[in-house]
Amino acid sequence: xxxxxxxxxxxEVLEANLAIPAAGxxxxxxxxxxxxxxxxxxxxxKPSGVSYDRLxxxxxxxxxxxxxxVVDGDLRPSTDTETHxxxxxxxxxxxxxxxxxxxxxxxxxxxxxxxxxxxxxHADTFNGPVPCTPNLTPEQCAEDYEYNTGRVIVDMLxxxxxxxxxVPAALVAHHGPFTWGSxxxxxFEHAVICEAVAEMALRTLExxxxxxxxxxxxxRHYTRKHGPGAxxxxx
Amino acid sequence: xxxxxxxxxxxEVLEANLAIPAAGxxxxxxxxxxxxxxxxxxxxxKPSGVSYDRLxxxxxxxxxxxxxxVVDGDLRPSTDTETHxxxxxxxxxxxxxxxxxxxxxxxxxxxxxxxxxxxxxHADTFNGPVPCTPNLTPEQCAEDYEYNTGRVIVDMLxxxxxxxxxVPAALVAHHGPFTWGSxxxxxFEHAVICEAVAEMALRTLExxxxxxxxxxxxxRHYTRKHGPGAxxxxx
Amino acid sequence: xxxxxxxxxxxEVLEANLAIPAAGxxxxxxxxxxxxxxxxxxxxxKPSGVSYDRLxxxxxxxxxxxxxxVVDGDLRPSTDTETHxxxxxxxxxxxxxxxxxxxxxxxxxxxxxxxxxxxxxHADTFNGPVPCTPNLTPEQCAEDYEYNTGRVIVDMLxxxxxxxxxVPAALVAHHGPFTWGSxxxxxFEHAVICEAVAEMALRTLExxxxxxxxxxxxxRHYTRKHGPGAxxxxx
Amino acid sequence: xxxxxxxxxxxEVLEANLAIPAAGxxxxxxxxxxxxxxxxxxxxxKPSGVSYDRLxxxxxxxxxxxxxxVVDGDLRPSTDTETHxxxxxxxxxxxxxxxxxxxxxxxxxxxxxxxxxxxxxHADTFNGPVPCTPNLTPEQCAEDYEYNTGRVIVDMLxxxxxxxxxVPAALVAHHGPFTWGSxxxxxFEHAVICEAVAEMALRTLExxxxxxxxxxxxxRHYTRKHGPGAxxxxx
Numbered sequence: 001x002x003x004x005x006x007x008x009x010x011x012e013v014l015e016a017n018l019a020i021p022a023a024g025x026x027x028x029x030x031x032x033x034x035x036x037x038x039x040x041x042x043x044x045x046k047p048s049g050v051s052y053d054r055l056x057x058x059x060x061x062x063x064x065x066x067x068x069x070v071v072d073g074d075l076r077p078s079t080d081t082e083t084h085x086x087x088x089x090x091x092x093x094x095x096x097x098x099x100x101x102x103x104x105x106x107x108x109x110x111x112x113x114x115x116x117x118x119x120x121x122h123a124d125t126f127n128g129p130v131p132c133t134p135n136l137t138p139e140q141c142a143e144d145y146e147y148n149t150g151r152v153i154v155d156m157l158x159x160x161x162x163x164x165x166x167v168p169a170a171l172v173a174h175h176g177p178f179t180w181g182s183x184x185x186x187x188f189e190h191a192v193i194c195e196a197v198a199e200m201a202l203r204t205l206e207x208x209x210x211x212x213x214x215x216x217x218x219x220r221h222y223t224r225k226h227g228p229g230a231x232x233x234x235x
Numbered sequence: 236x237x238x239x240x241x242x243x244x245x246x247e248v249l250e251a252n253l254a255i256p257a258a259g260x261x262x263x264x265x266x267x268x269x270x271x272x273x274x275x276x277x278x279x280x281k282p283s284g285v286s287y288d289r290l291x292x293x294x295x296x297x298x299x300x301x302x303x304x305v306v307d308g309d310l311r312p313s314t315d316t317e318t319h320x321x322x323x324x325x326x327x328x329x330x331x332x333x334x335x336x337x338x339x340x341x342x343x344x345x346x347x348x349x350x351x352x353x354x355x356x357h358a359d360t361f362n363g364p365v366p367c368t369p370n371l372t373p374e375q376c377a378e379d380y381e382y383n384t385g386r387v388i389v390d391m392l393x394x395x396x397x398x399x400x401x402v403p404a405a406l407v408a409h410h411g412p413f414t415w416g417s418x419x420x421x422x423f424e425h426a427v428i429c430e431a432v433a434e435m436a437l438r439t440l441e442x443x444x445x446x447x448x449x450x451x452x453x454x455r456h457y458t459r460k461h462g463p464g465a466x467x468x469x470x
Numbered sequence: 471x472x473x474x475x476x477x478x479x480x481x482e483v484l485e486a487n488l489a490i491p492a493a494g495x496x497x498x499x500x501x502x503x504x505x506x507x508x509x510x511x512x513x514x515x516k517p518s519g520v521s522y523d524r525l526x527x528x529x530x531x532x533x534x535x536x537x538x539x540v541v542d543g544d545l546r547p548s549t550d551t552e553t554h555x556x557x558x559x560x561x562x563x564x565x566x567x568x569x570x571x572x573x574x575x576x577x578x579x580x581x582x583x584x585x586x587x588x589x590x591x592h593a594d595t596f597n598g599p600v601p602c603t604p605n606l607t608p609e610q611c612a613e614d615y616e617y618n619t620g621r622v623i624v625d626m627l628x629x630x631x632x633x634x635x636x637v638p639a640a641l642v643a644h645h646g647p648f649t650w651g652s653x654x655x656x657x658f659e660h661a662v663i664c665e666a667v668a669e670m671a672l673r674t675l676e677x678x679x680x681x682x683x684x685x686x687x688x689x690r691h692y693t694r695k696h697g698p699g700a701x702x703x704x705x
Numbered sequence: 706x707x708x709x710x711x712x713x714x715x716x717e718v719l720e721a722n723l724a725i726p727a728a729g730x731x732x733x734x735x736x737x738x739x740x741x742x743x744x745x746x747x748x749x750x751k752p753s754g755v756s757y758d759r760l761x762x763x764x765x766x767x768x769x770x771x772x773x774x775v776v777d778g779d780l781r782p783s784t785d786t787e788t789h790x791x792x793x794x795x796x797x798x799x800x801x802x803x804x805x806x807x808x809x810x811x812x813x814x815x816x817x818x819x820x821x822x823x824x825x826x827h828a829d830t831f832n833g834p835v836p837c838t839p840n841l842t843p844e845q846c847a848e849d850y851e852y853n854t855g856r857v858i859v860d861m862l863x864x865x866x867x868x869x870x871x872v873p874a875a876l877v878a879h880h881g882p883f884t885w886g887s888x889x890x891x892x893f894e895h896a897v898i899c900e901a902v903a904e905m906a907l908r909t910l911e912x913x914x915x916x917x918x919x920x921x922x923x924x925r926h927y928t929r930k931h932g933p934g935a936x937x938x939x940x
Contacts, residue, residue, distance in 0.1 A: 027662055027663065027666045028659060028662060028663070030591075047704055048702055048703050048704055049702055049703030049704055050704060075704045076701075076703075076704050079694060079701065079702050101591045101666075101670075103666070103669055103670055103673060104673060106589060106591060106670050106673075106674075107670055107673035107674045107676070107677060108677065109589065110588040110589040110670060110671075110674040110681070110683070111674050111677040111678060111681060112681045113677060113678075118345040118409065119341060119344065119345040119409040119410060119411070120409060120410045120411070121265075121336045121341060121410075121411065135683070135684050135687065136684075136686075136687060138684070138686040141684075141686040141687055141689075141690045142686070142690075145690050145694075173683075174588065174589040174590060174681075174683035174684075174687055175589060175590045175591075175687075176589070176590070176591065189263060192262055192263060193262065193263070196262045196336075196338070199338055200336075200338055200341050200342055200345060201345075202673060202676060202677065203338060203339060203341075203342035203437060204341075204342045204345040204346050205676075205677065206342070206437060206440075206441065206676065207342060207343065207346040207348060207437065207440065208346060208348075211345070211346060211347045211409075213345070213370070213408075213409035214370050214371075214373075214376075214409075216371075216373040216376040216377070217370065217371060217376055217409055217410075219376075220376045220377075220380050224314060224380075231311075231314065232283055232284055232314050233283050233284030233311075234282055234283055234284055234285060234310045234311050353815040353879065354811060354814065354815040354879040354880060354881070355879060355880045355881070356735075356806045356811060356880075356881065424733060427732055427733060428732065428733070431732045431806075431808070434808055435806075435808055435811050435812055435815060436815075438808060438809060438811075438812035438907060439811075439812045439815040439816050441812070441907060441910075441911065442812060442813065442816040442818060442907065442910065443816060443818075446815070446816060446817045446879075448815070448840070448878075448879035449840050449841075449843075449846075449879075451841075451843040451846040451847070452840065452841060452846055452879055452880075454846075455846045455847075455850050459784060459850075466781075466784065467753055467754055467784050468753050468754030468781075469752055469753055469754055469755060469780045469781050497897055497898065497901045498894060498897060498898070500826075517939055518937055518938050518939055519937055519938030519939055520939060545939045546936075546938075546939050549929060549936065549937050571826045571901075571905075573901070573904055573905055573908060574908060576824060576826060576905050576908075576909075577905055577908035577909045577911070577912060578912065579824065580823040580824040580905060580906075580909040580916070580918070581909050581912040581913060581916060582916045583912060583913075605918070605919050605922065606919075606921075606922060608919075608921040611919075611921040611922055611924075611925045612921070612925075615925050615929075643918075644823065644824040644825060644916075644918035644919075644922055645824060645825045645826075645922075646824070646825070646826065672908060672911060672912065675911075675912065676911065
C-alpha cells in the first residue's frame with residue numbers, strides 16, 4: 001500500500017537535501033536528510049547513492065516508521081535510513097534528521113571527542129557539548145548495523161527526549177555527525193551549526209590550552225534563543 | 236513617531252549586510268551591520284534572524300540612539316542592537332558597526348586572546364593588537380546583556396574615541412568580533428580584515444614561536460594609510 | 471596508424487578531467503585523468519599543460535598501452551602519461567587513473583606518511599590505509615622517471631591486482647596521490663575521497679593522539695559498499 | 706609626455722589583476738600585478754586602492770622605469786609601484802611582477818621563515834626554497850620605503866638575475882610574497898603556486914618533523930619543466 005505524504009513535506013526534504021552540498025557539507029553523494037509525518041507514521045528520505053545534481057522530489061523514498069518498509073518510491077532509500085528511523089522512534093519531539101560527513105565534525109568523531117562548548121556560537125544552539133558515542137560493539141555492527149548506529153546515540157542520551165531537544169546533535173564514534181530538529185530544514189541547520197562550531201573549536205584548541213567560558217554567558221545565549229523567554233528572530 | 240533616514244544610508248546598510256555572506260563571514264542568519272545618522276539621532280540595522288537571501292531594504296529597522304526604541308520598521312531589530320547602540324554612544328566618531336561570528340576571529344575570542352600584530356597586513360588597518368575583553372560578570376549577563384556586551388568593549392578601551400579609531404575592532408570573550416568604522420561599509424571591511432588577520436595569525440602561530448615584527452615597519456604601514464601623511468588609495 | 475576510441479570514452483575522460491578543477495583539486499593546469507579501452511589496447515588522456523577552461527574532447531590524446539606511442543591527437547600527452555600506462559599494465563582490472571596535487575593528500579605524501587584509517591568515511595572506499603611509496607632511487611629518477619613513478623606504486627602493492635582494487639589510491643613520496651577505478655569517472659571520485667579523508671585525518675591528528683577505530687566497524691562499512699553483500703546505492 | 710603601451714600588454718596586466726581575486730589570493734583591494742615594456746622603458750600597474758569589480762584597462766597606470774614618474778593614466782598607481790620598479794631594474798629578465806597578501810605565504814613571511822622544498826609541487830616551479838628577507842632597517846623604512854622593500858629582495862638574491870629566474874618568488878619579512886616571471890600572467894601564476902606550496906608546506910609541517918625529499922627527485926621535476934631538456938606542456 002502506497003502512503004502519500006503532503007507535497008510540502010516532500011519539498012522541504014528535497015530542499016534540505018539540496019542545501020547540503022550548497023553549504024559545503026558533502027562530498028559526492030554523501031549526506032542525507034529526512035522529514036517525518038507523525039500522523040501518517042512515515043518519513044521521507046533521500047535515496048541511496050543518488051548524486052545531488054539530479055535529485056528530484058520524485059526520487060525521495062517514503063518509509064514506514066514502525067518497521068522500515070518502503071511505502072512509496074521507486075528507489076532504495078539511503079543506507080542510513082534505519083538510523084533515522086531509530087531516532088524518530090526514540091525521540092517523539094523531532095521532525096527531521098540530517099546526517100553528513102562534514103570535515104571538522106568528523107574529525108572530532110574520529111578522535112572520539114565531544115565538541116566542547118567554547119563560546120556563544122555553540123551555546124546559541126547547543127545547550128552543552130555535542131557528545132560523541134562510544135564504539136559500537138562487534139554485535140551491534142554484525143546485525144542491524146544502521147539501526148544500532150541510532151541506538152548508540154539513543155543510549156548515550158538515555159532515551160531522554162528533553163536532552164535530545166537541548167543538544168540536537170551527536171557524533172557517532174569514528175563515523176560522523178547526526179543532527180535533528182523540529183523538521184527537515186531545522187535538522188539541516190543544526191548540521192551546518194555543528195560543523196561551524198566544530199571548526200571553531202578545533203581552531204581554538206590550536207591556540208593552546210582551552211579556556212572555559214563562564215556558565216552564565218552560555219546560559220544567557222541559549223535562553224535568548226530557546227524557551228519561554230526567547231527573544232531572538234522574527235515570526 | 237516614525238523617523239525617516241536617507242535612502243543612501245539604508246542602501247549602504249543593506250549592501251553591507253548582504254556583503255557578509257558573500258565574504259564568507261556568516262553562517263545562516265548570523266552577523267549584522269548597522270549605520271548611524273547622527274543628526275537624526277538614529278541608526279539602521281538588520282532585523283533579527285532574517286535570512287540573507289530574502290533581506291530587502293524594507294526589512295531594515297531604524298532605532299533611536301538615546302533609548303533603543305524602534306522608530307521605523309515592521310520587524311524586530313537584531314538581538315545585538317543594544318551592543319551597537321552602546322558603541323555609537325561611547326564613540327562619537329564611528330558611523331557603522333559590524334558583528335560577525337567569523338571562524339578565526341571567534342577562535343581567538345574563544346581562547347580569550349588578542350589577535351597579535353604579526354605583520355603589515357594587520358598594521359595596514361589596526362594600529363595595535365585586536366584586543367579581547369574580559370568575561371562579562373554574572374550581573375552583566377543577567378540584565379541588559381546586549382548593552383553590557385558593548386560596555387565591556389567600551390571599558391576595555393577606556394571610553395577613548397581615539398583608541399577606537401586606531402584599532403576599529405574588538406573581540407568579546409567567548410563570543411566574537413565587533414568592528415566599526417566611519418560608516419556601515421567601512422565597518423564591514425574591518426570585519427573582513429579582522430578575520431583575514433586572525434587566520435594569518437593563527438597560521439603563523441602554527442609555524443612555531445612567533446617573531447615580533449619591528450615597530451618601524453608597522454608604523455610605516457599604518458601611517459601610509461592613515462593620518463595626514465597617508466598616500467594609499469585614490470579619491 | 472590512428473586508433474579511434476568510442477566517443478563515450480572520450481566524453482567520460484573529458485568530463486572527469488573537467489571535474490578536477492570544479493572539485494577544487496587542481497591549481498592551474500595541474501592534474502590529469504585517463505580512461506582505458508582494453509580491447510583496443512589504448513588509453514585516452516589529457517594533453518600536457520593545457521588549461522582546463524579551454525580543454526575540449528578534441529585535445530585529448532590516445533596512447534598505445536604496449537609502448538606509449540601516441541596513436542591519435544595533435545597535442546603532446548600529459549607528462550604523467552607513462553605513470554598511467556605503468557598502472558594499466560600492472561593492474562588489469564582498472565579502467566581509469568587520476569593524478570592530482572590536492573593539498574592534504576600531498577601533505578601526507580610530503581611527510582612520507584600513509585593516510586591512516588580513522589573512520590568510516592575512509593573505510594567506505596579504502597579497505598586499509600592509503601599507502602605512501604618509498605623514495606624513487608637516483609636511477610629511477612634518471613631514466614624513465616614517469617614510468618618508474620608508476621613502478622614504485624606497483625612494487626609497493628607487490629603487483630597485486632586485488633590489493634589495488636581494495637585500496638584504489640596511493641601516495642608517491644614527496645609527490646602526491648594517484649588513484650584509479652573501474653573507469654575514468656570512478657578514478658576521479660577516488661581522488662576526491664582521497665583528498666577528503668586526508669583532510670579529515672589531518673584534522674583528527676591535530677586533536678591529539680589518534681584513536682584506532684574498531685576493525686568490525688571498518689569492515690562493516692567497506693563490505694556494505696563492496697563485494698557480494700553490498701547494499702549501498704541505486705542501480 | 707604620455708607614453709602609450711601596446712593594448713596587448715594592458716590587457717594582460719588587466720586580466721592578471723582580475724585573476725587575483727578569482728584565485729582567492731586577495732581580500733578587498735589587496736594585491737597588484739604589473740607588466741613591463743622594456744623597449745618603451747615603462748611598466749603598467751594597477752591603481753592604488755581600486756576595487757577589483759570596477760577595475761578596467763583605462764584605470765591602469767603607466768610608470769617610467771628610470772624614475773617612477775607616471776607617464777599615462779588618471780589615477781595614482783599602486784603604493785607598491787616602487788617595489789615593482791626596483792625589481793624590474795635589478796632583474797633584466799623579468800617581464801611581470803605580482804604582489805599578494807595570500808594567507809599561507811604571509812604566514813611564512815610573518816614567521817620569517819623560508820617556504821621549504823618538501824615535494825615536487827614546489828620543485829616543478831621553484832628551484833629551491835622561497836626565501837624570506839631579513840627585516841628592513843629603520844632607515845629603509847623611513848625613506849623610500851617601497852623601493853627599499855624591493856631592495857631587500859634584490860640584496861638577498863645578490864642582484865643575481867639567474868637566481869631570480871630559478872626561484873621567481875620571495876617573501877618580505879612580516880609582509881608577504883612578491884613573485885615575478887617572463888610577463889604579467891606568469892608572475893601571477895607564480896603567486897598562485899607560491900600560495901599553494903606554502904599551504905602544502907604548512908600542512909606537512911603539521912604532520913610532524915619534516916622529511917627532506919631527495920635532491921634527484923627535485924632536480925628531475927625542475928628540469929622537466931625548465932631549461933633545454935624541458936618536455937612539459939604544449940606550444
